[in-house]
Amino acid sequence: xxxxxxxxxxxxxxxxxxxxxxxxxxxxxxxxxxxxxxxxxxxxxxxxxxxxxxxxxxxxxxxxxxxxxxxxxxxxxxxxxxxxxxxxxxxxxxxxxxxxxxxxxxxxxxxxxxxxxxxxxxxxxxxxxxxxxxxxxxxxxxxxxxxxxxxxxxxxxxxxxxxxxxxxxxxxxxxxxxxxxxxxxxxxxxxxxxxxxxxxxxxxxxxxxx
Amino acid sequence: xxxxxxxxxxxxxxxxxxxxxxxxxxxxxxxxxxxxxxxxxxxxxxxxxxxxxxxxxxxxxxxxxxxxxxxxxxxxxxxxxxxxxxxxxxxxxxxxxxxxxxxxxxxxxxxxxxxxxxxxxxxxxxxxxxxxxxxxxxxxxxxxxxxxxxxxxxxxxxxxxxxxxxxxxxxxxxxxxxxxxxxxxxxxxxxxxxxxxxxxxxxxxxxxxxxxxxxxxxxxxxxxxxxxxxxxxxxxxxxxxxxxxxxxxxxxxxxxxxxxxxxxxxxxxxxxxxxxxxxxxxxxxxxxxxxxxxxxxxxxxxxxxxxxxxxxxxxxxxxxxxxxxxxxxxxxxxxxxxxxxxxxxxxxxxxxxxxxxxxxxxxxxxxxxxxxxxxxxxxxxxxxxxxxxxxxxxxxxxxxxxxxxxxxxxxxxxxxxxxxxxxxxxxxxxxxxxxxxxxxxxxxxxxxxxxxxxxxxxxxxxxxxxxxxxxxxxxxxxxxxxxxxxxxxxxxxxxxxxxxxxxxxxxxxxxxxxxxxxxxxxxxxxxxxxxxxxxxxxxxxxxxxxxxxxxxxxxxxxxxxxxxxxxxxxxxxxxxxxxxxxxxxxxxxxxxxxxxxxxxxxxxxxxxxxxxxxxxxxxxxxxxxxxxxxxxxxxxxxxxxxxxxxxxxxxxxxxxxxxxxxxxxxxxxxxxxxxxxxxxxxxxxxxxxxxxxxxxxxxxxxxxxxxxxxx
Numbered sequence: 001x002x003x004x005x006x007x008x009x010x011x012x013x014x015x016x017x018x019x020x021x022x023x024x025x026x027x028x029x030x031x032x033x034x035x036x037x038x039x040x041x042x043x044x045x046x047x048x049x050x051x052x053x054x055x056x057x058x059x060x061x062x063x064x065x066x067x068x069x070x071x072x073x074x075x076x077x078x079x080x081x082x083x084x085x086x087x088x089x090x091x092x093x094x095x096x097x098x099x100x101x102x103x104x105x106x107x108x109x110x111x112x113x114x115x116x117x118x119x120x121x122x123x124x125x126x127x128x129x130x131x132x133x134x135x136x137x138x139x140x141x142x143x144x145x146x147x148x149x150x151x152x153x154x155x156x157x158x159x160x161x162x163x164x165x166x167x168x169x170x171x172x173x174x175x176x177x178x179x180x181x182x183x184x185x186x187x188x189x190x191x192x193x194x195x196x197x198x199x200x201x202x203x204x205x206x207x208x209x210x
Numbered sequence: 211x212x213x214x215x216x217x218x219x220x221x222x223x224x225x226x227x228x229x230x231x232x233x234x235x236x237x238x239x240x241x242x243x244x245x246x247x248x249x250x251x252x253x254x255x256x257x258x259x260x261x262x263x264x265x266x267x268x269x270x271x272x273x274x275x276x277x278x279x280x281x282x283x284x285x286x287x288x289x290x291x292x293x294x295x296x297x298x299x300x301x302x303x304x305x306x307x308x309x310x311x312x313x314x315x316x317x318x319x320x321x322x323x324x325x326x327x328x329x330x331x332x333x334x335x336x337x338x339x340x341x342x343x344x345x346x347x348x349x350x351x352x353x354x355x356x357x358x359x360x361x362x363x364x365x366x367x368x369x370x371x372x373x374x375x376x377x378x379x380x381x382x383x384x385x386x387x388x389x390x391x392x393x394x395x396x397x398x399x400x401x402x403x404x405x406x407x408x409x410x411x412x413x414x415x416x417x418x419x420x421x422x423x424x425x426x427x428x429x430x431x432x433x434x435x436x437x438x439x440x441x442x443x444x445x446x447x448x449x450x451x452x453x454x455x456x457x458x459x460x461x462x463x464x465x466x467x468x469x470x471x472x473x474x475x476x477x478x479x480x481x482x483x484x485x486x487x488x489x490x491x492x493x494x495x496x497x498x499x500x501x502x503x504x505x506x507x508x509x510x511x512x513x514x515x516x517x518x519x520x521x522x523x524x525x526x527x528x529x530x531x532x533x534x535x536x537x538x539x540x541x542x543x544x545x546x547x548x549x550x551x552x553x554x555x556x557x558x559x560x561x562x563x564x565x566x567x568x569x570x571x572x573x574x575x576x577x578x579x580x581x582x583x584x585x586x587x588x589x590x591x592x593x594x595x596x597x598x599x600x601x602x603x604x605x606x607x608x609x610x611x612x613x614x615x616x617x618x619x620x621x622x623x624x625x626x627x628x629x630x631x632x633x634x635x636x637x638x639x640x641x642x643x644x645x646x647x648x649x650x651x652x653x654x655x656x657x658x659x660x661x662x663x664x665x666x667x668x669x670x671x672x673x674x675x676x677x678x679x680x681x682x683x684x685x686x687x688x689x690x691x692x693x694x695x696x697x698x699x700x701x702x703x704x705x706x707x708x709x710x711x712x713x714x715x716x717x718x719x720x721x722x723x724x725x726x727x728x729x730x731x732x733x734x735x736x737x738x739x740x741x742x743x744x745x746x747x748x749x750x751x752x753x754x755x756x757x758x759x760x761x762x763x764x765x766x767x768x769x770x771x772x773x774x775x776x777x778x779x780x781x782x783x784x785x786x787x788x789x790x791x792x793x794x795x796x797x798x799x800x801x802x803x804x805x806x807x808x809x810x811x812x813x814x815x816x817x818x819x820x821x822x823x824x825x826x827x828x829x830x831x832x833x834x835x836x837x838x839x840x841x842x843x844x845x846x847x848x849x850x851x852x853x854x855x856x857x858x859x860x861x862x863x864x865x866x867x868x869x870x871x872x873x874x875x876x877x878x879x880x881x882x883x884x885x886x887x888x889x890x891x892x893x894x895x896x897x898x899x900x901x902x903x904x905x906x907x908x909x910x911x912x913x914x915x916x917x918x919x920x921x
Binding site for chain 1: 232234235244294303306307344369
């Protein structure tokens with residue numbers, strides 16, 4: 001890996017967006033390919049994810065690193081299109097109907113982007129209809145649902161049932177998470193995967209589509 | 211109360227809570243920069259963050275039911291979304307958490323307003339009924355919306371999933387009752403199963419047949435919660451898990467005790483007892499506080515002094531209208547307040563209590579650390595309130611009134627005075643220990659106390675960060691400036707201060723003796739109160755012990771500690787290096803432990819070596835000492851021979867010891883009466899040199915030598 005690419009990974013971990021953006025430009029001038037730069041960005045983010053999981057860094061550091069990553073991604077976006085580099089998968093993410101919690105959901109979204117997914121964030125208070133509409137519009141492979149309340153976690157079940165009714169349940173993988181959610185609950189409602197934290201969610205998502 | 215009301219609830223927030231929500235903890239190296247970012251954010255978005263409350267009061271089931279809606283406008287939602295679009299994730303999260311916190315604080319403010327309104331009608335509020343709580347369906351949100359929004363014509367919509375937009379809105383209601391069933395608890399979390407980070411638990415504090423209910427957040431430290439709500443718990447090490455003294459009785463607590471904690475809870479009386487500093491709040495608790503004996507039986511004595519020329523001339527005053535003065539000594543451990551007749555010079559009454567700041571640490575460093583970590587005025591307010599209430603008691607019990615008080619004088623060590631005057635004490639704990647020079651401060655009583663008449667308050671000046679106004683006061687009480695002999699003056703308290711007076715010089719120094727002689731850091735240590743072992747004798751392997759009040763022994767007080775250490779060395783349980791193989795027990799679980807010997811060694815060596823260094827500076831030896839003054843409550847009881855035996859004081863001075871008691875209080879009283887007091891105190895400050903021991907090579911060498919027990 002070139003020195004510039006190494007630096008990109010390191011500065012990303014420090015959350016230095018201006019420098020990451022500048023160095024992505026330098027890397028392009030040095031004729032690194034867009035996919036090489038992408039790997040440097042995702043590599044840095046993956047290290048942050050690991051540290052987060054081990055409690056070595058906390059949410060603020062992850063957020064600031066994610067900001068730097070996205071700054072870098074913006075720079076190489078046109079090149080990625082040109083080179084025909086595709087994301088490893090498309091996913092929808094949203095907090096279910098009746099629930100406005102979004103910190104955890106946003107964190108998962110960022111980790112997913114950092115793992116190489118294209119993430120479409122549907123926001124909070126998302127109904128089954130909205131999920132189904134978005135699956136068809138974006139041709140998504142994974143949907144991630146979040147619920148923070150015991151009263152709204154049941155809505156996850158409703159959404160999975162709606163997918164079955166529409167006959168598209170088998171077209172997507174369903175991941176769920178949130179404070180009251182357990183592995184047991186995921187099995188009960190027929191979700192494909194439960195993850196206890198954002199970093200694990202990103203790792204498991206990669207396995208789901210592998 | 212009107213049926214519909216609108217309130218501007220004002221922007222209130224808690225920076226720490228907001229930062230906690232976004233996972234920013236105090237130990238994060240970037241904590242301060244995150245905090246600054248948050249403060250900048252508040253300034254930028256201030257105009258969008260105004261919370262408003264809307265009330266609709268209706269009779270349901272014959273009782274008023276109060277429907278509430280608290281909301282911050284939609285601009286915040288837009289700003290948060292914009293942050294996320296621009297990759298400013300952290301800023302977005304901060305703003306989101308800030309808005310939530312402001313909203314939450316606004317609901318608390320509304321609760322207070324409504325409680326007061328209800329009180330006028332002799333009604334109490336229930337806890338909050340909020341859609342989403344287990345027993346309240348989310349559809350209730352729509353009912354609340356329909357009840358409130360049209361009445362005020364608000365720009366607010368509700369989604370199919372019963373979510374309100376603007377999203378920073380909360381709808382809920384209160385029932386009203388004629389009896390206070392909720393104990394003033396607004397947010398009752400007990401029915402909720404969610405493991406939410408805002409979860410609150412209820413602590414019932416049982417004391418003297420009354421119950422006080424306080425709420426505490428999940429994860430908070432029990433000791434900190436109790437302190438914050440002014441429930442006094444003894445905690446010499448200030449929650450550092452070093453002293454095992456913060457015992458509280460909690461019935462059926464269900465906590466698992468840690469191994470290190472169990473070591474402190476060995477006696478039968480420790481059933482249901484836990485150490486508050488070990489536990490975090492994660493359940494409701496029933497806490498029983500017994501009336502603490504610590505408040506009584508504190509040493510009040512001091513050696514009398516003479517007044518050269520009286521300040522208040524008796525002829526100028528009509529007899530029944532004699533003015534009174536208040537002399538105050540703020541000790542790190544005890545607070546003493548005296549009531550003095552300024553004309554007759556009679557000390558009418560003295561009251562003492564444990565310094566209420568003690569709950570925040572036994573020594574000055576713990577208190578300074580507390581201020582550094584919490585940045586609040588808690589310690590300042592505690593001492594001011596304590597002085598005011600004790601003075602109030604003194605004058606009421608002796609049939610005086612506030613207007614009889616002519617003046618007050620306060621002495622205390624430098625840290626105590628900094629805290630009293632609300633000066634940031636952090637510099638006192640960091641080398642080079644600089645102090646600001648405020649000289650002999652005089653102010654009006656109304657600047658310090660809340661409900662008093664106006665009178666003059668004088669603060670004894672300090673010499674350095676660790677030779678404070680208490681020592682200046684002690685030197686003043688003992689007429690030190692007039693002495694021509696070589697005199698050593700030591701005050702053995704939590705700090706050990708030493709002053710050497712020679713014919714033409716006065717040199718002061720301070721040592722970190724530590725609170726060992728006040729019972730802290732000693733396994734079975736305690737203050738000089740009922741149940742403390744005060745005397746010990748031996749015949750062979752048996753120990754005869756005597757306790758203060760002749761009760762069952764509970765622990766060992768400082769002066770007995772010296773006797774015990776001397777005895778242990780004489781009996782061969784402790785060698786010259788201070789090594790002790792295993793603890794020696796005197797009564798069931800009360801005994802002396804190897805670690806205690808080490809604490810005593812550190813303390814006694816600091817004093818001894820300090821005296822040696824000052825003599826060296828003045829080119830004198832132990833033999834040249836004409837008198838050895840020992841000040842401080844502890845000094846009054848100590849056995850001089852044993853003190854010399856263990857090496858706390860030089861053997862050469864055994865016959866020259868003069869016990870002067872609480873000379874700081876005595877000095878404050880003399881000041882009230884002495885005409886030329888100001889001049890003499892200024893002279894003490896000018897003449898008294900200060901020798902810094904912490905950086906002295908000589909001191910460090912002597913200190914190590916003085917650790918030994920070699921007599």
